Amino acid sequence: MMGEATKFFDEMVERGILPNEVTYNLLIDGHCREGNTVRAFEFFDEMVKRGLVHDTYTYRPLISGLCSTGRVSEAKTFVDDLHKENYKLNEMCYSALLHGYCKEGRLHDALGACREMIERGIDMDLVCYAVLICGALKQQDTGRLFGLFNEMHNQGLRPDNVIYTSMIDVYGKRGKLDKAFGVWDIMVGEGCLPNVVTYTALVYGLCKAGYMDKAELLCKDMLVGDTLPNHVTYGCFLDHLSKEGSMEKAIQLHNTMLAGLSANTVTYNILIRGFCKMGKFQEASDLLVEMTANDRGLKPDILAYNFLIYGCCVTGELAKAFELRDDMMKRGLKPDRVTYNTLIHGTCLTS
């Protein structure tokens, strides 16, 4: 809600209350989370003009922001420049950079940055290890995975919930359910309790492999374990049902969810995609209306529109597809590459 935050900032300045480092760091973090790194760096510069000092609370969001907008090399340059000019960074700043590299599948560069971090006198902590372990898992680099576990162990650090969950997630997505359950057993054996995220990762794996019945049983187990399935957990079921074309069952589950946990943009998108793939544009379109109803307050995003446009294209209703394109622009959503590819594909099919 950066619009709101900015209003308060303006009000504060107007009333003569001087913003300090905390004020600026919060705004910088917020803008970065919204992907507006340009605005964030404007505040970064403004701090200097006001005589305010940057610290790791300022740097960390900027590094994350650059990484999440696809500019990991700029993030690296930023980090290196700060180091050269003797500004102190900490493990949180570095873990943000490592995360950026790993998300792009650049484990090798992450390990390089890690070495530099250690040379610069900053110790790896559990989060740094978690990020690298997740990277090694996704790259299927077993050698480095074991190396990291060993190193972590030698530093006296034990894997936690998050690390175990990453493993379960990756193995589950790859259909290696035996391995996923193996990790689960180790985790429980270590006295580390699975939470809703852990359960959900396993539920997704089970659904994907076609074991919906087992996934349902796992949800019942959750209740015993004093955790509750959330909208993400239900999203896994919706995803699977939609992919196999069981839209009736999916809607049934969706309606059950509406009674308790509220659906979010992702769960609506899963359903919209499902109907569109089956050529049921009307049902998909009704869901768009449902999600925007006042009491839900959800905003359709580019994905929802792209699915709907796809739905029109496959049924040959090209005029409607272009109407939707206009409609999304009116809502301030910029058509992206997928939007245009879908429209081009639809036009080719029709003419």
Add this chain to the structure above:
DNA sequence: ATAGGGTTAG
């Protein structure tokens, strides 16, 4: 007084 890693959609 402000931070980082793990779960659902193309």
